[in-house]
Amino acid sequence: MIKILIVEDEKQISKVMKLYLEKEGYNVTLATDGKVAEDLIDNNLYDLVVLDIMMPYKDGWYLLKKIKSINSKTQVIITSARGEEEDRIFGFELGADDYMVKPISMRELVLRVSLRLKSTIKDIVKEIELGNLKIDEDNRRVFEDEKEIILTPKEYDLMLFFIKNKNRVYSRDDLILKVWGYDFYGDTRTVDTHIKKLREKIEFFKENLKTVWRVGYSLTLEDE
Structure with a gap:
């Protein structure tokens, strides 16, 4: 930290x-x-x-x-x-x-x-390892079980944000502000779409990225 x-x-x-x-x-x-x-x-x-x-x-x-x-x-x-x-x-x-x-x-x-x-x-952080995930931050590359996962730039940004803020709950508005920025003019459904894509592409996120009813989303790891 x-x-x-x-x-x-x-x-x-x-x-x-x-x-x-x-x-x-x-x-x-x-x-x-x-x-x-x-x-x-x-x-x-x-x-x-x-x-x-x-x-x-x-x-x-x-x-x-x-x-x-x-x-x-x-x-x-x-x-x-x-x-x-x-x-x-x-x-x-x-x-x-x-x-x-x-x-x-x-x-x-x-x-x-x-x-x-x-x-x-x-x-300080050149490479992140979490579960079966390995993230090369310098080159914005993601691997799961040694297989490279291809993400769009915003999918990668959202994934990395959750990894660096594990076990914390964020509303859709929070995620728009922190990942997309102050000048984003879309709506919060953009977050849901990107969450869906992360779960489809990354098994680790399918298992651990939780929906918190009426609040938002959290990357929740039981052993941390």
């Missing part, structure tokens, strides 16, 4: 950030001052840190340098009320991967986190 640290001294803002990011399936930890943040950074490896600059005890610039010295691949998104060009440039020079000026849109934060993690996830 992707691990995210939020370093933010405004407790209400940090709790809202945590809520939005946990909804996306991330493992989120909060630090409300620089000392706590430094201790967490020293003793844990995070995939991404959302880092406020103006923090008690240890400021964000100090923490940014420490994060990058421990693991340069950890993605860091700076959040700051200071949006002047010199501040943004200074942040990038210290190794920040993104810079957001407060007040922050939570939807934009979720999107930026997702974009920053794409390269990280690709480095």
Whole structure:
């Protein structure tokens, strides 16, 4: 599971950030001052840190340098009320991967986190094995019992989404938003059609992709 640290001294803002990011399936930890943040950074490896600059005890610039010295691949998104060009440039020079000026849109934060993690996830997960399935993510190829399954691009995206979010129930609207995107103009019957195709093509999905009555769908594995 992707691990995210939020370093933010405004407790209400940090709790809202945590809520939005946990909804996306991330493992989120909060630090409300620089000392706590430094201790967490020293003793844990995070995939991404959302880092406020103006923090008690240890400021964000100090923490940014420490994060990058421990693991340069950890993605860091700076959040700051200071949006002047010199501040943004200074942040990038210290190794920040993104810079957001407060007040922050939570939807934009979720999107930026997702974009920053794409390269990280690709480095970590080259191949997925689940039951008798094997997925080659780099080449978007799927094998079941060593036989290649030919999927359309959206069938593949939907399949991969379920695999990465096992044992969670998603409504048709959720799936449209997360797989097809905000700019999709079709209707939810598109989801049903793609679910049917996945069950027809992949025996593992025929057995494990469950319909939750009046709610949606879930890839449910009894032993997990």
